[in-house]
Amino acid sequence: MSMSMPIIRIISNACITRYNRGERDIGDIVASYTALGAEDRELVCAEIFTKRPDLMPVVEGSA
Template sequence: MAMEVYNVRIIARAVVMRYNAGETNVGAVLDSYSLSEEDRTLVLAQIAATNLGNPDGNIVSESPV
């Protein structure tokens, strides 16, 4: 079962904050939250939908920048 929407938003913001603080491996950041594949996809979609990441969209990629 997928996470509640508010939890997805909270984790999406946390991922962006950690990315902005210097953790550039988004995949590793997401792994630290022990998300299911479904929840991981929802978090990435939330980041992309709200434009929380960098203007060039690097945050949405799980590969190191």
């Protein structure tokens, strides 16, 4: 069962804060939350990229 959206927002804000403080890239930070299932991880990433589109990974050949 996936986590509630308030929890997803809390985790996404925590990931953004950790990134802003100089920790690894955002994918590594999200992956460090081992309690997240695949569905929750996708929701956290979507929330992060909605708030901070500059953190979205650039896919080569898509430009």
